[in-house]
Amino acid sequence: xxxxxxxxxxxxxxxxxxxxxxxxxxxxxxxxxxxxxxxxxxxxxxxxxxxxxxxxxxxxxxxxxxxxxxxxxxxxxxxxxxxxxxxxxxxxxxxxxxxxxxxxxxxxxxxx
Amino acid sequence: xxxxxxxxxxxxxxxxxxxxxxxxxxxxxxxxxxxxxxxxxxxxxxxxxxxxxxxxxxxxxxxxxxxxxxxxxxxxxxxxxxxxxxxxxxxxxxxxxxxxxxxxxxxxxxxxxx
Numbered sequence: 171x172x173x174x175x176x177x178x179x180x181x182x183x184x185x186x187x188x189x190x191x192x193x194x195x196x197x198x199x200x201x202x203x204x205x206x207x208x209x210x211x212x213x214x215x216x217x218x219x220x221x222x223x224x225x226x227x228x229x230x231x232x233x234x235x236x237x238x239x240x241x242x243x244x245x246x247x248x249x250x251x252x253x254x255x256x257x258x259x260x261x262x263x264x265x266x267x268x269x270x271x272x273x274x275x276x277x278x279x280x281x282x
Numbered sequence: 283x284x285x286x287x288x289x290x291x292x293x294x295x296x297x298x299x300x301x302x303x304x305x306x307x308x309x310x311x312x313x314x315x316x317x318x319x320x321x322x323x324x325x326x327x328x329x330x331x332x333x334x335x336x337x338x339x340x341x342x343x344x345x346x347x348x349x350x351x352x353x354x355x356x357x358x359x360x361x362x363x364x365x366x367x368x369x370x371x372x373x374x375x376x377x378x379x380x381x382x383x384x385x386x387x388x389x390x391x392x393x394x395x396x
Contacts, residue, residue, distance in 0.1 A: 203384055212286075212374060212389040213325075258324060262383075269315045269327035269340070269376075270385060 176259060182279040189246045191276040193259035194239075200262050202235055203270070204244050207256045216244075216257075246278075254280045284309050284377050286388035294394045295365055302361045303391045305375035310355035312378070315385065316348070319372040328373075331358050365395045 176193050183189055195202070201220045205213040219226045219235045219242065226233045232245040246253055256277045260270040285308040295301050305314065313332060317325040329337040329350055337350040351359045362369050372392050376385040 201383060205387075213376075213387040215283075215384050215386065218384055260325075269317070269330055270325075271327070272325040274324045 176257070176273045176276045178276060179274065180277045180279070182281060183249060184281050185249055185251055187249055189249050189253070189278055189280075191244045191257055191278070193242045193244070193273050195242075195259075195261050195271075195273075196240060197261075199237075202233075202242050203260045203262075204231075204233060204242075205258045205260060205272075207258065207275075209255075213258070249278075249280045251280050251282050254278060283379070284311065284386045286375060286377060286386060288373075288375060288388040288391050290391060291389065292392040292394075294396060296396055297366055299365055300361055300363045301365065301393060302359050303373050303375075303393075305358045305360070305388055307356045307377050312355070314352060314358045315376045316350065316358075316360045317374045317376065317387075319374065319390070321370065325374065328360070362393065365393075367395045369393065370395045 176191055199221055201218050203218045204216045206216055207213050217228045217231050217233050219233045221237055230247045235242045256275045258275045259273045262270055287306045289304045293301055315330055316328040318328050319325045327340050328343045328348055329339045331337045331350050331352040333352050333355050347363055349361045370393055372390045374387050374390045376387045378385055
């Protein structure tokens with residue numbers, strides 16, 4: 171079953187603005203990851219944050235993790251039209267060698 | 283990162299037929315995974331395929347409907363059997379990263395069942 175829940179389900183902002191997406195999960199995790207999917211194609215791994223980390227940066231991406239609230243957020247700063255995509259969080263609640271449990275995703279649209 | 287290819291990239295099939303999807307990786311990997319993404323939905327894990335052993339299926343997925351082969355460390359197939367329109371989805375394979383923390387995904391196979 172899907173344990174990750176993203177909100178908002180859809181987000182439309184102007185180019186240059188920041189976009190924030192949130193994800194909640196239900197069980198204990200080893201790590202949480204964010205993926206991007208363009209137009210129903212394969213997923214691209216963006217960033218991983220471990221359960222003992224609280225914040226992580228990668229370029230224009232900033233991820234936070236609050237294990238007490240079982241939630242994470244993904245911030246994309248200075249958005250670009252090319253950032254238009256669906257963004258999914260995924261957890262490996264059952265250990266590193268198992269498959270991932272994905273959230274429902276946020277569809278982000280960057281208006282030029 | 284691993285380079286993963288899938289064949290076919292898309293197909294339109296008739297109800298009651300079967301389709302075998304291939305997944306090829308450019309390096310040897312222990313674990314391969316198959317996911318389904320129904321229209322407008324997120325990804326759901328179908329099964330985990332290890333080389334040399336039977337695939338492990340998630341709740342709601344059975345071997346008769348989704349038989350999987352894993353003949354070597356770089357290749358796997360997923361068959362969608364006796365298809366119905368409800369099987370229309372994107373099917374994606376993935377592999378573990380070297381650090382076994384993340385997964386790399388193939389481009390997906392877009393299936394439409396009429």
